[in-house]
Amino acid sequence: MNTSGLNKVIENTNALCEKSRICRNTFKAWVQLDSNNLSDGQQLAVKYFTVAVILFFAQILFGMLAATQFIYPSFLYEILDFSVNRMIHINAMIIWMLYGFIGCVYWFLEDESGTEIVGLKLGNIAFWLLTSAVTVVVLVYLLVQIGPGKDSSLWFINEGREYIEAPRWADIGIVVVMLIFFYNVVATFSKGKWSGIAGVLTLDLVALAGLYVAGMFYMTNITHEQYWWWWVIHLWVEATWEVLVGVIMAWSLMKLLGVRRKIIQTWLYIEVALMFGSGILGLGHHYFWIGTPEYWLTIGGFFSALEPIPLVAMVVHAVYDSGTHAFKNGNHPALAWIIAQAFGNFFGAGVWGFMHTLPQINMFTHGTQWSASHGHLAFFGAYATINIAFFYLAIQHWRGDVWMGGGSQNAWRWKWALGLLNGGVLGMTIALLIAGYEQSFIERAIEGSTWAGYFTAQNHPSFQSAMIWRLFFGGITFAGFILLVWDLLTIGKGETRKALMIVEN
Amino acid sequence: MNEIPLWASESFWKKMAIWVTAGSFLILVVLTMDSLTKTSAGSQRVPAYSVINKKIDYQYNNVSHKFMPIIGENEFLFGKEFTDEEARQLVDLGKKTTQAKNCMNCHTLLGNGAYYAPDLTKAWLDKGWISKEIREDMMVKFLMDPENNARTFGSNRKMPNLKITEQEAKGIIAFLKWMSSIDTNGFPYNFKTINAEE
Ligand code: HEM
Ligand code: HEM
């Protein structure tokens, strides 16, 4: 390459940098957010929230691509195959939710411990480390996609295991980042003060991080491999994540509504007992058909059937607290999303999960769109909602604790975002449920799950129209997401009334 | 408020939370040790990798009231008898390839994965391979060039070319054959194999 070419490249890069700098400044002038309103820990938290929202966008975008391929199989064929789109769809989901949770914890860590975050700098380094790693992983997913059947592929491209596809090098990176995060949490509570919430949080994080390690090994024996794979997936979403959300919810209700700490913590312990008491052995509902012994049919069926109980308790908790405090609070969108969480968690995980958790039913619904129906409502209802609620809490504080009420001028935005997102996901859930029923009958019960049976079910008009409805409601979800982002960036702008301060009572 | 009863007190539920969690986890650990032993390769439920040298079928068992794999006489794969170690290596190559190619994000394996393509649990036994004489050959060809050997059953959905080599294809087939011999407690129900008479 000659030097003039090189100069041109440098020139272009400079011009590009300049342009993006101007863009950033224009954006900053437009959003009018003042970071002086945030503590150091909260500034770190909003970084996590920002990346979470970007990855949420990626999740929905790639979900739309995958859903389109169900209807037009040649769409992006051998460019971005279904497997690639779906992998990014669900991997982005896991990662954005983890980003959101870490952000939530950093958000309230200083408030709850009564002191400054001990390893703030370390926390920032960990954030950039994780974010660069995620970027590289996604680029490799998109550009390299697959490798030869060798260990190196699993180390550097992807591990080919649903939900935890990240290559091994990234696994190790994630563990390091989690350790830094964990250190920050424990060291900060130790320096400040411990509380019931702090104790539950700490023990839960140990379990959450420890479980990830269970999914980091390659095994030839697929029964063993799936056995440990479920330790990660199930014991995350039906035990440790659920308790983490309980912690976040406990703190939020205390702040948002002023519920008394003693009541909140008693509730939290009850939820932990019920959730772990049913969820840990409920793991057995994934051990019906993977080669594991028959006693799992009984254990898994029994304990997982109890799992809805804590979820009912959580609904009672949220609604009761809101009711006794007459819904008096200064952040209506956040409270609305918290109520959505309580119900979404109960219906998505509790009701939809219960419907297919007994082995006699699961024999026919296993591995059909039934699971996808439940997966969508559960992940959205339990985990997307609580994160969105927290985004609203964060943005309010960032704006200087201004009033965010349902009667404000632009309140239609958050109301419509709430409606479109929940309506969109619910619509997809129903469409997938119909598809799942049809598969259970035709593919599983009548045709005996052969390949021909599979395609008979896929080609059936009721399945095909369900896929169209799913894409349609995906579009609704997408619209709701765009509106949500717009609302988050603008809500409270120019509002001068302060939110009423809520005190414990 | 006057006296808080024990069952409504914070400390009672704190203790409950700890004991219930510890107890459940302990039971899980014990069951895990038992399950892993009972499902190691070479156990009753999960046969040794050298099962790829045998004929495999899947039939309803009148005693246990469920469909069960049946392991028969010799039926070599690719016309060769594999030693234990060779069999393990070939299945291992196949398993690794299924991960490196991300099969699980279109297919289900043991019913887990994605729902864009058929379940692979009993793929080895599927009638889709027409007859046992041409099955192995069809499978190799299909895996190496799925686009031109596609049978989409009228769905227009085609598996993409994943640049699978011949050796990898043979590994995958060995892996699928071995997987079809796992006792999956009767899932899938009522599956008619390639061996069954019409
Ligand atoms: C927030 C909590 C929950 C989330 C996020 C969640 C999510 C999921 C997802 C994504 C799957 C599909 C896994 C796959 O790809 O194969 C799944 C499977 C399953 N879930 Fe849940 N779940 C939750 C709670 C529950 C509860 C409480 C129950 C039972 C009462 C339950 C019962 C099941 C069952 C039986 C399956 C297996 C489906 C099959 O056989 O294919 N889930 N869950
Ligand atoms: C625009 C909206 C969305 C569309 C079009 C969409 C589409 C899809 C598609 C096509 C799949 C693959 C299913 C299969 O293998 O057949 C999928 C899987 C999945 N999606 Fe979505 N999705 C959307 C939003 C979401 C949201 C908001 C969540 C949760 C917060 C979510 C969670 C999941 C999960 C957990 C799975 C795996 C399910 C399983 O394996 O059982 N998706 N999605």
Ligand SMILES: [Fe+2]
């Ligand atoms: Fe589960």
